[in-house]
Amino acid sequence: MAERDVRLHRTVEVDNVKVTYSSRTTSLSQVAKRHRIRARIGRTFGISPTTQVHAVKGVSFAVHEGEQVGIMGQNGSGKSTLLRIIAGVEPPTSGEVRSTSTPVLLGVNAALINSLSGEGNIRLGLLSLGMSPPQVQALMPAVADLAGIGPALKRPMGTYSSGMAARLRFAIAAAYNPHILLIDEALGTGDAAFANRSQKVIERLRESAGTIFLVSHAAKTVEDTCTRAIWLHNGEMIADGPARETARKYRWWAHNIAQDKPEVADKLLADARAQFAAEQEIEA
Numbered sequence: 676m677a678e679r680d681v682r683l684h685r686t687v688e689v690d691n692v693k694v695t696y697s698s699r700t701t702s703l704s705q706v707a708k709r710h711r712i713r714a715r716i717g718r719t720f721g722i723s724p725t726t727q728v729h730a731v732k733g734v735s736f737a738v739h740e741g742e743q744v745g746i747m748g749q750n751g752s753g754k755s756t757l758l759r760i761i762a763g764v765e766p767p768t769s770g771e772v773r774s775t776s777t778p779v780l781l782g783v784n785a786a787l788i789n790s791l792s793g794e795g796n797i798r799l800g801l802l803s804l805g806m807s808p809p810q811v812q813a814l815m816p817a818v819a820d821l822a823g824i825g826p827a828l829k830r831p832m833g834t835y836s837s838g839m840a841a842r843l844r845f846a847i848a849a850a851y852n853p854h855i856l857l858i859d860e861a862l863g864t865g866d867a868a869f870a871n872r873s874q875k876v877i878e879r880l881r882e883s884a885g886t887i888f889l890v891s892h893a894a895k896t897v898e899d900t901c902t903r904a905i906w907l908h909n910g911e912m913i914a915d916g917p918a919r920e921t922a923r924k925y926r927w928w929a930h931n932i933a934q935d936k937p938e939v940a941d942k943l944l945a946d947a948r949a950q951f952a953a954e955q956e957i958e959a
């Protein structure tokens with residue numbers, strides 16, 4: 676029954692999303708062959724050539740109400756980029772994300788202003804998330820309390836340390852109770868006391884959110900807390916399925932990489948990729 680409900684309500688559709696960044700490089704071998712002469716001349720004059728990074732390479736999937744989706748993959752595999760695209764904080768190079776309500780990336784969405792005080796930014800952040808002025812007024816003390824930055828709340832945000840600013844953003848997003856919640860574990864939010872308090876808030880949000888995405892380096896966390904998992908590798912989807920089965924596949928691959936057994940790891944990656952392609956074909 677729960678399975679059928681999940682299938683009925685699509686909350687997020689990611690449709691052939693590609694993200695390409697241009698970045699400066701000091702290595703000529705990373706520059707496309709046809710541009711190498713120009714790059715060499717530029718380098719002689721102290722100008723670094725540019726290279727293209729394909730962070731996400733045509734990723735598509737749909738997520739439903741009630742699903743908790745873990746996104747796993749090694750460093751640089753595109754997890755955080757994909758999450759930012761789903762949150763709408765940056766546009767994809769091509770492709771599209773459709774969602775039934777605003778997905779909130781915990782601690783990142785609120786566009787804050789440095790010259791405004793912390794308090795002013797809470798007000799602005801909550802209004803920009805669609806709350807009414809009376810709702811903002813009612814929530815203000817709780818958000819201020821969660822941010823836990825004391826008298827600094829009256830000072831311009833531009834004077835905050837990066838940890839204080841992160842706490843403010845986190846507290847604003849947490850007050851919103853988003854229906855589609857995105858959590859990137861890499862975005863640590865400060866000292867141990869705050870981590871403890873924020874963990875409790877995350878638990879509460881997890882209980883009330885309809886759909887959750889969690890980016891984690893720890894496959895065990897994904898296995899324990901998610902219903903579904905996606906394995907990204909170099910911007911490409913390698914597997915998408917039940918959390919336990921998919922996380923185990925990824926862990927076994929990562930274990931072989933750590934054990935310096937690249938041939939075994941390559942075979943596991945190829946097998947997972949082939950199985951995913953076959954599943955996609957059946958679905959199509």
Ligand SMILES: Nc1ncnc2c1ncn2[C@@H]1O[C@H](COP(=O)(O)OP(=O)(O)OP(=O)(O)O)[C@@H](O)[C@H]1O
Binds near residue numbers: 698751
């Ligand atoms: N703004 C940017 N400009 C250039 N390259 C970028 C930018 N942001 C990300 N990248 C590159 O895109 C690729 C994917 O990065 P991303 O941060 O999404 O990976 P990740 O899987 O979240 O990594 P990690 O586990 O280390 O956090 C990497 O090669 C990264 O260097």
